[in-house]
Amino acid sequence: MYTIDEVLDFLFDTKYNAHVVTVNPEIIQSAKKNKELFDIINDAELITPDGVGIRLALKMKGINQEAVTGYDLTLRILELASKRGLNIAIVGAKPENLELAVKNINLKYEGVNVVYAHDGYFTAFDDIIASIEKSGAKFLFCAMGSPKQEFFISRLKQKLKDKQTGLVMIGVGGTIDVLSGQVKLAPKFFRKIGLEWLYRTLMQPERFKRIFPTLPLFFFQSIIDSVRR
Numbered sequence: 001m002y003t004i005d006e007v008l009d010f011l012f013d014t015k016y017n018a019h020v021v022t023v024n025p026e027i028i029q030s031a032k033k034n035k036e037l038f039d040i041i042n043d044a045e046l047i048t049p050d051g052v053g054i055r056l057a058l059k060m061k062g063i064n065q066e067a068v069t070g071y072d073l074t075l076r077i078l079e080l081a082s083k084r085g086l087n088i089a090i091v092g093a094k095p096e097n098l099e100l101a102v103k104n105i106n107l108k109y110e111g112v113n114v115v116y117a118h119d120g121y122f123t124a125f126d127d128i129i130a131s132i133e134k135s136g137a138k139f140l141f142c143a144m145g146s147p148k149q150e151f152f153i154s155r156l157k158q159k160l161k162d163k164q165t166g167l168v169m170i171g172v173g174g175t176i177d178v179l180s181g182q183v184k185l186a187p188k189f190f191r192k193i194g195l196e197w198l199y200r201t202l203m204q205p206e207r208f209k210r211i212f213p214t215l216p217l218f219f220f221q222s223i224i225d226s227v228r229r
């Protein structure tokens, strides 16, 4: 068990490259069906619960772990990187949202150097991976949604396996859209009780198919697992 502060200490101090996966029930259910994704997550240096779903499943197993979401991690990293003048890279989101997000980061987090930014709609994987390698970034925020971001990070991690510089690679989903100001974050009330996914589904009903039947199935299987223990 760890706190977000301990996670941050680890990420800022690591001399080895590190992949962070913030998992939600949707990713777990996909990984059960996709061996490659399963292996990528298992191979990550750090896995954190992205919200209330995984927290509850862990609680059923007697583990009391606070949520460490991709969004919260991103903001805390930007705050600390701003004080230390660190380099960051971003890959993901639509070009116009990425541009706005970079502008907002430059305004709000003085001292952070966005040394590389590319939208999340590309086919030239190798060029982008080479640019990140050259950029000297300490953190890479990969905002392409799951499982795209996990596959991209895995490819990058593989490429850099003989070049350990302490690069931290995190899949952060829709975080760049929120930082762009174009997508509204769920109100504090929903976030506090861990129901931001419900808010997002109510606001964008097309997301419903992403949580149904995945979410009920995840809980059903978690309950069976905890009873079997």
Ligand code: UDP
Residues within 6 Å of the ligand: 091, 092, 093, 094, 119, 120, 121, 143, 144, 145, 146, 148, 172, 173, 174, 175, 176, 177
């Ligand atoms: N996205 C991307 N490349 C793609 C598909 C999606 O960069 O090929 C971006 C999309 O523009 C959005 C983010 O990935 O900014 C996904 O956000 P979503 O809220 O769906 O992610 P979640 O956090 O729910 O996984």
